[in-house]
Amino acid sequence: MRDVLIALVICGLMLQIPKRPAVGVMTFAWLSLMNPHRLTYGFAFSFPWVAAVGGLTLVSLFMRPGQFKLPRNALVITLILFMAWMTITTPFAFEQERAWGEWNRVMKTLFFALVTMGAINNTKDTRLFALVVILSLGFYGFKGGLFTIMSGGSSRVMGPTGTYIADNNDLALALLTIVPLVWYLYLQEKRRWLRWGWALLALLTIAAVLGSYSRGALLGFGAMLVMLWLKSRKKMVTGTLVLLVVPLVVMFMPEQWFGRMNSIGEYKEDGSAMGRVNAWRFAINIASDNFMGGGFLTFTPRMFRIYAPDPNDVHAPHSLYFQVLGEHGIVGLILFLVFLFLAWRTGSRVMRFCKNNPELKWASDLAAMCQVSLLGYCAGGAFLTLAYADLLYDVVIILVLLEKVLISKDALPIRQPAPAAQSAPAALESRPA
Incomplete structure (x- = not known):
């Protein structure tokens, strides 16, 4: 059925x-x-x-x-250059069969990101696209939050099998990223019952993030909450809800959760953490020795025997930055970082444009929350292998679309309040002879 x-x-x-x-x-x-x-x-x-x-x-x-109508700006050009560079590095990849399979998947994701930027051309569809992104992952935030509360946090929240968010860590980063966008819906909603429904969804999504037992997501979560408060218009309400999170965690999460989180400060005794450090040093070594990096999915036992300090401790990169560095070298990492910087700058440009226009408060709020989402993703992603996940590029797409429909030369004119009707004599006087 x-x-x-x-x-x-x-x-x-x-x-x-x-x-x-x-x-x-x-x-x-x-x-x-x-x-x-x-x-x-x-x-x-x-x-x-x-x-x-x-x-x-x-x-x-x-x-x-x-x-x-694909926007012609620095962000879009950088994304295209990033795609081109990854295409150039793939023929030189050390793991050819694996690399081309991953190239095919990543190019489909990024190509359709460009298609989306060109296919949406008005504010209505821009807002609908943002809503689709929010609700697509908000479903798992709602479901995972209820599961965490009902289980007392004793079991880990996992994503659907066969997806990029199947792993608890990957799901946690996705949900962490979506929280600010849910808060955007709260800020815009006029109906009280639905406004508090969005607030409840935000809290349940936070509970799901905590219930994932992801230490990387917890670090990103702290940075995101601070930025969420700074960017929010309703600082009193936002601050109150942020402060409520701490006692709620203390009350509901079990001792095993605190034991897992406390291990962040004991990374030298944590085999998993030291394995990540070994993978990061592997990425630096392979990028230093090969201008184009090792190619897609180069983090393999065969390559670790050549470039890793500890050749027997094989790990995934567990960092979107070291992932890009190891796979596509310093040029790939620079392009990726420039892409993220330009995405942030696009959000700032949209906020400045909307600053003195009450009719565009929705766009200013959406751009601000997208920036918070980017910060959360970049902070949590420093410990997770998700450089090419759809969600990152969907958040950037929202920012590109906001600039496209509001600011660019192809944007539709923004409606202005109709001027007061002129008196008949004044209107006649204003006519050209």
Whole structure:
């Protein structure tokens, strides 16, 4: 029954794509982030829904070329250069078969990020896209938060099987990133009952992050909460809720959770932590010896025997920065960091543009919360291998779309309040002879 329901929903959305390509990119984001088909047990589980939706969207855009307007700015150019550089490094990768498989996956993600930037051209669809991103992962925040509370935090929250958020650490970073965007919905909501519903979802998502037992996510969580308070318009309400988190953690989380978190300060005695340090030094060594890095998925036992200080302690990079450095060298890391910097700057530009316009308060709030999300992702991602996950680029897409529909030369004119009607004599006097 669940398979049929998911299939009907997706097919219903696909019927709308030929008329509105924007529906296609939103459906693509929903399937990529939430993976609803992975919650089924029959034919829908393995059906290539993402490929079907992506292909139909591209056909729709080909038939309607006037609806595709890719912004021409430094951020988009940097993303394209990053993609080009990864394509250049892949033929020189040390693990060729593995590298090309990963190149194929990453290029699909980044290519469709560009497609999304070009297919959405108005504020309504920009807000809808943001809502799709929020709810796609908010579902797991709600579900995981309830699970954490009902289990007393004794079991780890995990993501759906066969997805990029299946691991508890990866799910934690995704949920951590989505909390500020849920708070954006709270800031914008006028109906009291729904406003507090968004606040509840934010708290449940935080509970799910804590219930994941991810130490990397906890470090990012602390940095994100401070920035969330600084960026929020309702600092009193936000500060109160932030302060409530600490006693709630003390009250509900079990002793084993505190034991896990306290091990952060004992990294020298923690085999997992020292394994990460070994992987980071491996990334530095391989990038120092090879201008193009080791290529995609180069963190293998064979390569560790050559470049790692401890060749027997093989680990994934556990850091999006060292991941990019090890796989694509210093040039790849520079392009990646410039991309993140330009994304942050785009958010600041949108906020300045909206500052004195009450009608655009929603856009200012959304840009600010996207910046908080980026900070949380970059802080938590310093200890997780998620440099090419869809969510990071979806947050950046929101910022690009805000700039596109509000500021760029292709943006639609913003409605201004109608001027007071002139008197008939004044109107006549103002006419040219």
